[in-house]
Amino acid sequence: METQKLIEQLIGNSERHLQFAEACKKIDISHLNYKANAESWSVLECIEHLNLYGDFYNPSLKQSLSKAKPAVRRHFKPGLLGNYFTQSMYPKEKLNKMKTFKDKNPVGSTLNLSHLDRFINQQHQFIELLKEAEHKNLNFKTPISISKWLKLKLGDTFHFVSAHNERHIQQAKRILNQQKINL
Template sequence: MEKLSLLNLLESQVENHLQLAIEKFQNLSEESLLMPSSSRGWSIAQCLEHLNTYGVYYLPLFEKGLAECREDLGQEFLKSTWLGKLSIDSMNPEKGKRKFKAMKGHIPSQNLEADRVVAEFINQQERLLLILREAAKKNIQRIKIPISIAKFLKLNLGDALQFLIIHNERHMQQALRNL
């Protein structure tokens, strides 16, 4: 896929997540944010906190990788690795209907400061927009990001960005179902 087209698509998805968080979640009561889903799944705050734990892991790695990579505007096309494609497709709510058990360290508590969780999610989406804009100037296939569940496995930054954003989409849909 053409790099700038992909980054523009990812940027629009992040902007959508940011707008949803501001419009739908930011002004909800603590009680509404912490109410478990009718299917006994996670509350809105737990969905967002789960995403925040991934942001805490990935965003600094993305920023570090971009800071250490020299500018390279020559890269026009991105090619996903087999691991990248597998990771992205497994999280895609349109393709992967399979449920996953959250990994240790990414299981949200029931006792959350819901307002803080929403504010952190909004902050992380704003950081992610800056990362995507910086990525347009770099060869993001050269930047390698260790995956959170097995740090010896690495995705190129293009695949890692797609994975994180599609994972966010999956759990934003889950949170929205709680409204």
């Protein structure tokens, strides 16, 4: 895939995620904290889960970009493992349930609109990192949150984070739809 096309696609995804978060700020907090049952997440818990991952990935991506060399080729080929992780994360009709790491599970947290602001700030940072990545070698290896020893290509990590965000934004939309709130 052309690097510029990938970057544009991921920026477009982040802009949609930003629009969703901005729209959520106009919804009553009781709807944002609504849970269908004790095990399910609220809209704000979905957002806080993304914040917890953003706390890891934004600084990690920034550091990796500072070390990555300028791009020689304008084409990015996903790695086998990175592509697998990304494709498994994208929302599907029959969604595969995934266990959340304990330190990334927001269940039971007291959440408010400031968590949406935090997500919005992180998405702005993510977009800036994507713009910087447009001129970098996306094959540079970068750490991921699940293992200190496992690293993915920078392009795969950006794509994975975007897919993970999309998965939980879709989850948040379903929670709002259960309450007859459409954005």
